[in-house]
Amino acid sequence: MGARGKRQAFWIEAAIVGAIALFLIIVMPVVLSNFRLNLLGRFLSLAIVALGIDLIWGYTGLLSLGHGIFFALGGYAISMHIKLEDADGGLPDFMSLYGGTELPWFWEPFYSFPFATFAVVTIPALLAGVLGYLVFRNRIKGVYFSILTQAATIVFFNFFNGQQKLFNGTNGLTNFQTLLGASVNTQSTQFVFYSLTIILLVGAYALCRWLTSGRFGRLLMAIRDDESRVRFSGYNPTEFKVLVFAVSGALAGIAGAMYTLQSGSVSPRLMDVAFSIEMVIWVAIGGRGTLVGAILGALLVNYARSFLSEQFAEIWLFFQGALFLIVVTVLPDGIVGWLKSQGIQSLRGRKQAFTYPSLEEDPEIQQERQELETKSSE
Structure with a gap:
């Protein structure tokens, strides 16, 4: 395909993405009830983290089972600001219940909304970058990388689960009231969160499409297919893998923040190993290495889970497992x-x-x- 053909394909794709985004913002609020629209907003935020997993797994060949860490950290970052705003200069409500008298030092910067939004992106990205550097510089990959990320998830889950005075332990941060002076529980505010989620999803898709196109994208796929040959060609795969892992972590943090704003709570449950594995299942069902498949898989699986859990509350997990087995055996490349x-x-x-x-x-x-x-x- 020549340069002109690529430009035409780019504008066609941009037009399709823009049309879908406008449809979601304009039409869906009219068609769906407030409850269903809130569910769609949550699932769209989950599609953002699915894009990050597709970037690191589908294109770079690194199966991460620890993205729940970055997802939850993004949710905690924005929740800490909301709890401080609700406290109006005092301690968050849960700290008083556990006998707290002073605000922990690392909570104080979260009084600032710009810092909190900055932390939503940078904290997961920095953690992913540091973890990735420690792992990739030792040329750890494959199943060993997956085991390490899973072990990291267990460590963070147990840490946050046991910190009652700092993060309210198992219950997490809940009962949000205001953000920037506006009630977070009103229909208008939730619609703003829903619309912002769609905009961020479009931006995440554009970023991943840009990263996976051209020479950089071909290099990522070369690392996935034959990392040794890439190293012998004069490139250092460690730097590229660390960068992509950090970007993937940042996307997970953004997704976690938007999910938290629309669900009204954040807890260590988001760091559970099972939830991180679910994220991988979304990408596998939709089709890894496609980006569009990651979004489709996240929406399809979560809507199926919502429907089946309402109709078959006790056995819906069997349906989810059967769907994954069918995809792995019959459609190994996803839908x-x-x-x-x-x-x-x-x-x-x-x-x-x-x-x-x-x-x-x-x-x-x-x-x-x-x-x-x-x-x-x-």
Whole structure:
């Protein structure tokens, strides 16, 4: 594809993404109830973290089972500011219950809303960058990298779960009231959060599309396919993997903040190993290495979970496990991957079969056959 073709494809894709975003902002609030719209907003925020996982797993070949850490840290960062704003200069309500008399020193910067929003992005990104550097410089990859990220999730889960005075322990931070002077529980404020989630999702998709295009994207895929050859070619894969892991962590932090604002709470449950594995399942079902598949998988699985948990509260987990097994065994490239590799080809084959007559129906062949039959009879 030439430069002109690439520009046309870019503008077509941008137009499609913009149209979908406008549809979600303008049409869906009219069609859905407030409860369903809030659910859609939460699922769209989960699609942001799915994009980050697709970036690090689908394109770079690093399966992370610890993105729940970065997701929860983003939620805690924005929640700490809200709790301080609600306290109006005093201690957050839960600290008094546990006998706290002074605000911990690391809570004080979160009085500032700009600092809190900055922390939503930078704290998960820095943690991912440091963790990635310590792991990647020792050339740890594959299943060992997955085990390390899973172990980190267990460490953070137990730490936050046991800090009653600092983070309210198992209960987490709840009962949000105001943000920038506006009530966070009103319909208008929740619509602002919903719209902001869509804008951030579009921005995250654009960032991931930019990173995975061109030379940088080809280098990421080369690291995924044959890291040793990349190193022998003169590149240092460690730097690229650390960068991508940090970006992925930042996206997870943003997703966690938006999810927290729309769900009204954040707790160590978001750092549970099972939740991090669920994130991977979304990407696998949608199709890793496609970006669009990550978004589709997050929406599809979470909506299926919501519907099945309402209809079959006791056995919906079996449906989720069965869906994952079907995808792994029948559609290993996910839904979008199958559509790209086989679905479109099968549709083209059916279209050609419908458009062009078969050899038996070709008039020239029928005429030649009649002539042969006449000669043979003579």
